[in-house]
Amino acid sequence: MTTTPGEFELIARMRERWGPLAEGIGDDAAVLTAPRGEQIVVSVDACHEGVHFERAWLSLREIGYRAVTAALSDLAAMAASPRGVLLAIALPPAGSRDLMEIADGVGDAVRAAQTVVIGGNLSAAATLSITTTAVGSAFSPLTRSGARPGNLLYVTGALGGPGAAVDAFKRGDTMSAAVRERFAKPTARIAEARWLAARGVVAAIDVSDGLRQDALHLAAASHVGLAIDWTLVPTIDGLDADRASLSGEEYELLVASPVPLPEAEFAARFGVPLTRIGRLTERPNADSSRVVAPRGHDHFSR
Amino acid sequence: MTTTPGEFELIARMRERWGPLAEGIGDDAAVLTAPRGEQIVVSVDACHEGVHFERAWLSLREIGYRAVTAALSDLAAMAASPRGVLLAIALPPAGSRDLMEIADGVGDAVRAAQTVVIGGNLSAAATLSITTTAVGSAFSPLTRSGARPGNLLYVTGALGGPGAAVDAFKRGDTMSAAVRERFAKPTARIAEARWLAARGVVAAIDVSDGLRQDALHLAAASHVGLAIDWTLVPTIDGLDADRASLSGEEYELLVASPVPLPEAEFAARFGVPLTRIGRLTERPNADSSRVVAPRGHDHFSR
Numbered sequence: 001m002t003t004t005p006g007e008f009e010l011i012a013r014m015r016e017r018w019g020p021l022a023e024g025i026g027d028d029a030a031v032l033t034a035p036r037g038e039q040i041v042v043s044v045d046a047c048h049e050g051v052h053f054e055r056a057w058l059s060l061r062e063i064g065y066r067a068v069t070a071a072l073s074d075l076a077a078m079a080a081s082p083r084g085v086l087l088a089i090a091l092p093p094a095g096s097r098d099l100m101e102i103a104d105g106v107g108d109a110v111r112a113a114q115t116v117v118i119g120g121n122l123s124a125a126a127t128l129s130i131t132t133t134a135v136g137s138a139f140s141p142l143t144r145s146g147a148r149p150g151n152l153l154y155v156t157g158a159l160g161g162p163g164a165a166v167d168a169f170k171r172g173d174t175m176s177a178a179v180r181e182r183f184a185k186p187t188a189r190i191a192e193a194r195w196l197a198a199r200g201v202v203a204a205i206d207v208s209d210g211l212r213q214d215a216l217h218l219a220a221a222s223h224v225g226l227a228i229d230w231t232l233v234p235t236i237d238g239l240d241a242d243r244a245s246l247s248g249e250e251y252e253l254l255v256a257s258p259v260p261l262p263e264a265e266f267a268a269r270f271g272v273p274l275t276r277i278g279r280l281t282e283r284p285n286a287d288s289s290r291v292v293a294p295r296g297h298d299h300f301s302r
Numbered sequence: 303m304t305t306t307p308g309e310f311e312l313i314a315r316m317r318e319r320w321g322p323l324a325e326g327i328g329d330d331a332a333v334l335t336a337p338r339g340e341q342i343v344v345s346v347d348a349c350h351e352g353v354h355f356e357r358a359w360l361s362l363r364e365i366g367y368r369a370v371t372a373a374l375s376d377l378a379a380m381a382a383s384p385r386g387v388l389l390a391i392a393l394p395p396a397g398s399r400d401l402m403e404i405a406d407g408v409g410d411a412v413r414a415a416q417t418v419v420i421g422g423n424l425s426a427a428a429t430l431s432i433t434t435t436a437v438g439s440a441f442s443p444l445t446r447s448g449a450r451p452g453n454l455l456y457v458t459g460a461l462g463g464p465g466a467a468v469d470a471f472k473r474g475d476t477m478s479a480a481v482r483e484r485f486a487k488p489t490a491r492i493a494e495a496r497w498l499a500a501r502g503v504v505a506a507i508d509v510s511d512g513l514r515q516d517a518l519h520l521a522a523a524s525h526v527g528l529a530i531d532w533t534l535v536p537t538i539d540g541l542d543a544d545r546a547s548l549s550g551e552e553y554e555l556l557v558a559s560p561v562p563l564p565e566a567e568f569a570a571r572f573g574v575p576l577t578r579i580g581r582l583t584e585r586p587n588a589d590s591s592r593v594v595a596p597r598g599h600d601h602f603s604r
Binding site for chain 2: 026027028029030031032033034039040041042043044045046048050051052073074075077078080086087088090118119120121123124125126127129131133134135136138141143144145205206221
């Protein structure tokens with residue numbers, strides 16, 4: 001008689017698959033120590049089938065990779081170094097083979113961020129979902145609220161890919177390899193964020209809801225206004241800059257700095273552009289409502 | 303024109319409802335500092351509608367309370383003090399009113415554990431789920447693996463309630479108020495665990511899969527055997543001890559101690575019994591397979 005593998009066997013199989021990428025799993029909770037003097041930074045991010053992704057769009061390995069990378073991107077926004085991730089995976093019945101592919105994607109993501117899986121939770125559910133808790137530490141975490149009027153605004157990378165990919169998937173259109181890659185294989189800008197923080201950046205947010213929306217979040221938290229030239233927003237594949245600024249799930253960084261940042265040095269070091277797109281102003285509401293229409297990515301309006 | 307409240311408005315409403323029970327929400331990640339010398343303890347626990355609960359069984363407020371308490375119970379098992387919880391809530395369309403009731407239950411749970419909500423994630427999904435990340439700290443976390451042969455085994459509380467409640471719900475039977483309460487309003491044994499750790503306990507696990515199953519987990523992690531007299535397992539409402547030892551989601555503690563524990567003092571202090579049910583032996587597999595049938599709560603066999 002063959003039986004469906006149980007919860008504990010599936011967890012054991014994932015651990016085997018992860019090898020040294022999993023650490024200290026097996027207790028009721030994960031234990032970790034922050035480097036002396038550093039603060040703990042924790043974020044949680046959920047990816048639900050039918051809401052954040054469709055199986056027809058991505059491989060399960062890519063789905064696992066993206067879920068973990070999205071959570072790690074929140075640590076990047078705080079200029080934190082990851083110390084480990086915990087995964088809460090909900091799996092439809094008979095999904096044990098799917099789980100191993102997801103686990104491989106999780107492994108890709110933690111390896112890319114030089115971190116490990118330290119715990120989690122596996123349960124049955126009607127639809128697949130992956131909820132990742134990312135735990136990191138930072139001596140002086142960046143926040144959204146650290147910006148001041150006059151600060152310069154920079155964005156990493158070239159935007160528009162994820163938005164264009166989702167549009168194309170929905171319409172059943174083809175897309176360039178570069179656009180698909182930006183959706184399927186985003187990078188959590190962890191090393192980039194720490195480098196930028198060391199060069200004067202005082203506030204940051206990761207671009208998950210769309211640059212326009214996230215710029216508003218940063219401005220609101222810092223009680224400042226925005227003066228952004230949206231035509232300067234760098235895009236991939238010649239995409240329209242205006243549309244690119246509405247593209248969510250980019251996992252690039254929007255940062256504010258009181259001093260000019262070394263754009264060429266950044267590009268040479270990390271292989272992606274760092275682009276100045278504007279500055280912050282005194283008047284919060286007037287400027288932000290004038291320059292930015294409050295549109296963007298909202299899970300309840302998608 | 304009325305529109306469905308968006309993600310950000312719903313989060314704002316929850317924060318308003320929580321008041322001082324929410325702290326520092328608004329950045330990409332939560333920031334916290336552990337007391338000097340303490341380790342960080344992190345656990346994640348998921349509650350899915352149709353798997354972990356049915357709306358017909360409990361109020362949404364009770365569902366929110368239980369979800370958070372389950373995660374906090376993992377911190378109790380490590381003798382950690384909670385520093386905050388992060389909530390990933392997935393909500394079916396038009397569930398914004400449900401969300402506020404869930405938020406009230408979350409508030410009840412963090413208040414009971416003297417902690418706060420420090421972050422989270424809200425997304426749409428086909429079914430309701432609440433995934434809680436509990437972050438705590440401990441100078442010397444208890445683990446499952448700290449037990450040695452000869453240690454005495456104790457369990458807190460009186461078991462059987464949640465199992466009997468689920469059985470009654472499934473059959474459409476009535477149940478006593480005490481049985482329902484044990485299911486709907488469990489307690490994370492946080493203060494109890496720290497008190498026990500200070501009195502010599504060397505290993506612990508919370509009873510989430512059923513005492514039999516969880517005793518096996520502890521024994522396996524510590525490489526010891528079990529000698530438990532299952533007739534000694536304390537039950538509520540005259541429930542059968544054997545059945546009570548299969549009841550999951552109890553959130554009581556099973557602890558191992560090299561020294562006898564002050565049972566009467568514990569009962570007087572915390573209002574629940576502490577009961578010695580057996581001891582740990584040298585031979586791992588022989589004993590555990592003889593004494594314990596590997597049954598219990600498994601999400602994939604429920």
